[in-house]
Amino acid sequence: MVEQVSLHRILKSISLKKLNRFFLLFLFASTVMQATNVEVDVHESDTAKESTLDKEKKAYDPTDDIMHHIADSHGWHLFDWKGHEIGIPLPVILYTDKGLVVFSSSAFHHDSEGKHIVEIKGQRFINFHNKIYYASEIPSGHGIYAQFNETTHVISNSKPWDISITKNVASLLLSAIIILWLFLSVARFYKRQQSHRSPKGVAAFMEPIIIFVRDEIAKENIGPHYKRFVPLLLTFFFFIWINNVMGLVPLFPGGANVTGNIAVTMVLAIIVMIVTNINGNKNYWSHIFWMPGVPVAVKPLLAVVEFIGIFTKPFSLMIRLFANITAGHIIVLSLISLIFIFETALVSPVSVLLTLFISVLEILVTALQAYIFTLLTALYIGAAMHEEHH
Amino acid sequence: MDIVTPGFGLIFWTSITFMLLLFLLTKFAWKPILNAVQEREEAIDGALEAAEKAKNDLLSLKSSNEDLLKEARTEREQILKEAREMREKTISEAKEAASKEASKVMVSAREQIENEKLAAMTEVKNQAAKLAIEMAERVLRSELKDPGAQEAMVSRALDEVKMN
Numbered sequence: 001m002v003e004q005v006s007l008h009r010i011l012k013s014i015s016l017k018k019l020n021r022f023f024l025l026f027l028f029a030s031t032v033m034q035a036t037n038v039e040v041d042v043h044e045s046d047t048a049k050e051s052t053l054d055k056e057k058k059a060y061d062p063t064d065d066i067m068h069h070i071a072d073s074h075g076w077h078l079f080d081w082k083g084h085e086i087g088i089p090l091p092v093i094l095y096t097d098k099g100l101v102v103f104s105s106s107a108f109h110h111d112s113e114g115k116h117i118v119e120i121k122g123q124r125f126i127n128f129h130n131k132i133y134y135a136s137e138i139p140s141g142h143g144i145y146a147q148f149n150e151t152t153h154v155i156s157n158s159k160p161w162d163i164s165i166t167k168n169v170a171s172l173l174l175s176a177i178i179i180l181w182l183f184l185s186v187a188r189f190y191k192r193q194q195s196h197r198s199p200k201g202v203a204a205f206m207e208p209i210i211i212f213v214r215d216e217i218a219k220e221n222i223g224p225h226y227k228r229f230v231p232l233l234l235t236f237f238f239f240i241w242i243n244n245v246m247g248l249v250p251l252f253p254g255g256a257n258v259t260g261n262i263a264v265t266m267v268l269a270i271i272v273m274i275v276t277n278i279n280g281n282k283n284y285w286s287h288i289f290w291m292p293g294v295p296v297a298v299k300p301l302l303a304v305v306e307f308i309g310i311f312t313k314p315f316s317l318m319i320r321l322f323a324n325i326t327a328g329h330i331i332v333l334s335l336i337s338l339i340f341i342f343e344t345a346l347v348s349p350v351s352v353l354l355t356l357f358i359s360v361l362e363i364l365v366t367a368l369q370a371y372i373f374t375l376l377t378a379l380y381i382g383a384a385m386h387e388e389h390h
Numbered sequence: 391m392d393i394v395t396p397g398f399g400l401i402f403w404t405s406i407t408f409m410l411l412l413f414l415l416t417k418f419a420w421k422p423i424l425n426a427v428q429e430r431e432e433a434i435d436g437a438l439e440a441a442e443k444a445k446n447d448l449l450s451l452k453s454s455n456e457d458l459l460k461e462a463r464t465e466r467e468q469i470l471k472e473a474r475e476m477r478e479k480t481i482s483e484a485k486e487a488a489s490k491e492a493s494k495v496m497v498s499a500r501e502q503i504e505n506e507k508l509a510a511m512t513e514v515k516n517q518a519a520k521l522a523i524e525m526a527e528r529v530l531r532s533e534l535k536d537p538g539a540q541e542a543m544v545s546r547a548l549d550e551v552k553m554n
Contacts, residue, residue, distance in 0.1 A: 071392055072400060093399075129392070162399045169403040176407050183419035190426035196433045210423060230424060231416040239411060263396035267404040326393070 062337030066330055070257050072168045073112070073130040074105040078252055085110045090170055094132060095161035096123055105164070114144040114155075125160070132164070133157040171256030172264070175243045182206070183238070213237050213374060221378040222385065229381055232275065236268065237374040244325060244366035248359065259369075260325035262318065269318035272377045277310065280384040313380055317373055324369050328362045522547060 077087040089106035098121055105127075107118040114128035117135045124135040126145050134157055135145040147156045165173075182202065189203040199207045213234050218226040243258040258264055286292060288306040291299055335355045339348050526547060 067393070072397060131397075162397070163402050164399055165403075166397075166399060168400055172400075172403060172407050176411050179411060180414060180419075183415055183423070187419040187422045190423055193426065196426075196430040207423075207427065211427065214424065231420040232412065234420050235408070235412045235415050239408065261397075261400060262394050263398075263400035264404045266396045267401055267408060271408070322394075 060337070060340045060343070062334060062341065066333045066337070069333055070260065070326055070329055071130060072166045072257075072261060074108070074127060074132070074164055074166055075110070076167045076170060076252075076256075088170075090165045090167065092132065092164040093162075094125070095163065096121075097160070098123060101160070113142075114146045115139075115142075117145055126157075128155060128157075130166075131159065132162050133159050167256050168258050168261055168264070171246060171254075171258050172243070174253060175239075175246050175258065178246075179238055179242050182242075209237075210234060217371075217375050217378045221375065222382040225385060226378075229275075229378070232271075233374050233378055236377060237370050240268070240321065240373055241367055241370035244369060245363075247325060247329065248362055248366060257326065257329050259321055260329055262322045265318040265322040268321070268373070269314035272317055272380060273310070273314040275377075276313070276380045276384045279381060281387070283386060283388045284384045313376075317376060321369055321373055324365060328358070328365055331358050332362070518551075522551065 074092055075087050075089050077085055079086055087110075089104045092101075092103050092105050092107070094101040101120050101123065103118060103120055108116050108127045112127050112130050114126040114133070114135075116126065118125045118127075124145075125132050126135040128144070128146055133146060133155065136147050136157060139145050140147055148154065149156055183206070186203045186206050189199065189201065198204075214226075214230050217237075218230045218233050222229055240259055243264075246254045247257055247259060249255060288310065289303050291302045291306065294302060332355055335351050335358065338351045339345065526544075
């Protein structure tokens with residue numbers, strides 16, 4: 001409890017100083033740069049592979065595999081068996097120019113290089129790097145049915161609206177079912193009680209966490225009107241936590257990178273932004289557009305800064321969660337990749353021990369990131385509802 | 391850039407899933423759980439408060455009992471003291487009365503004895519006088535024939551009287 005309180009205080013002070021926002025912007029910038037580099041590397045290695053195919057074998061580059069894991073995909077790859085990919089096909093749902101199109105991802109035959117065309121309702125689709133595009137009439141080279149920009153090598157084919165059940169969506173739905181089952185059974189315990197009894201079983205495990213979110217996060221940071229935000233904060237906390245944990249499980253139902261996907265964290269952050277600004281009172285808006293207690297000349301300048309702040313706050317939430325979870329996955333995969341980089345099994349004890357260490361750390365991070373996201377959400381809502389006292 | 395480009399499909403499904411989850415959990419999990427927990431907390435607080443109150447009541451009852459007891463004790467002391475005083479007073483009064491009575495009785499007894507004695511003396515004197523007269527009569531009757539005897543007789547009688 002002492003540790004939680006001190007951590008809480010530290011986090012509060014950091015967020016008050018707004019230091020973490022700058023740090024995360026820096027982190028974001030570096031991630032973007034790294035990601036762009038990776039993209040270029042992938043293209044280069046692809047072309048290099050083609051040209052030096054019959055020359056000496058190239059050293060293993062884990063970037064491709066890691067990025068493949070981090071990203072979303074159509075179809076849930078489980079393992080390779082005798083050179084064949086074994087996985088669960090998932091439904092591809094497209095809203096095309098000619099209406100809704102649904103087919104199984106197995107129709108691509110595990111192709112994600114744009115070489116295999118799926119033809120439905122007179123429309124032709126390719127899967128290029130796990131994105132669905134309308135196929136070109138003729139292959140551009142290397143058998144890829146897509147056109148590329150001459151200088152940037154970016155694919156120029158148009159895309160249908162893709163609302164497929166991808167690996168991440170499937171994992172997300174699975175987590176949602178787990179969360180529902182978990183908390184409906186917890187709720188059933190309380191409904192069954194006639195008199196007030198101490199919690200048992202799963203309720204005994206969850207109740208302290210629920211009370212912690214209510215008392216230490218909501219009540220502490222939002223203030224007197226905290227009650228109506230408790231369900232939202234609880235949903236945030238457990239949604240993020242369970243998805244983080246599912247991402248850590250290396251075997252089938254887990255292993256997807258849901259909370260490490262920027263689309264997911266973006267939705268969460270947008271919800272925070274909407275909730276915060278809807279509940280912003282007069283005091284909150286006056287502090288944004290006409291800061292009291294500063295010279296009039298500074299007021300417009302501060303208005304700009306504060307207005308940007310409306311967006312940077314949820315933006316930092318989005319990036320923090322995404323970067324932390326993705327980084328965890330990248331570290332684990334990189335450590336495992338050491339075995340293949342050094343091309344010897346002798347390095348595997350080191351690899352496994354380091355992975356174990358990081359995994360244990362990641363277990364902490366799963367809860368910590370859920371806590372931070374929820375805590376900061378509560379702080380933002382609390383700040384928006386704060387009444388002037390002087 | 392792929393990694394930091396949010397995909398439309400995932401945004402779509404996350405929004406739906408999260409909203410649905412929020413709605414279902416709020417309605418069927420959070421509300422019942424939070425209500426139950428709050429009710430239980432209130433019940434526990436209420437019970438603790440009641441216990442505290444009962445304890446205080448008991449304590450005040452105990453102290454009032456003690457006061458009562460103390461009062462009763464002092465009252466008893468008082469009553470006993472009064473009784474003792476009363477007894478002593480009664481005894482002393484009785485003693486006084488008794489001694490007064492006794493002295494009165496003594497005085498009257500003494501007076502009576504004196505009276506009786508006086509009466510007896512008078513009686514004796516009368517009897518003696520009567521006897522003397524009778525004797526004198528008898529002597530006179532028998533002896534008067536002899537004047538010497540008469541004379542001896544009178545002198546003897548006189549002697550006897552003188553002895554008294």
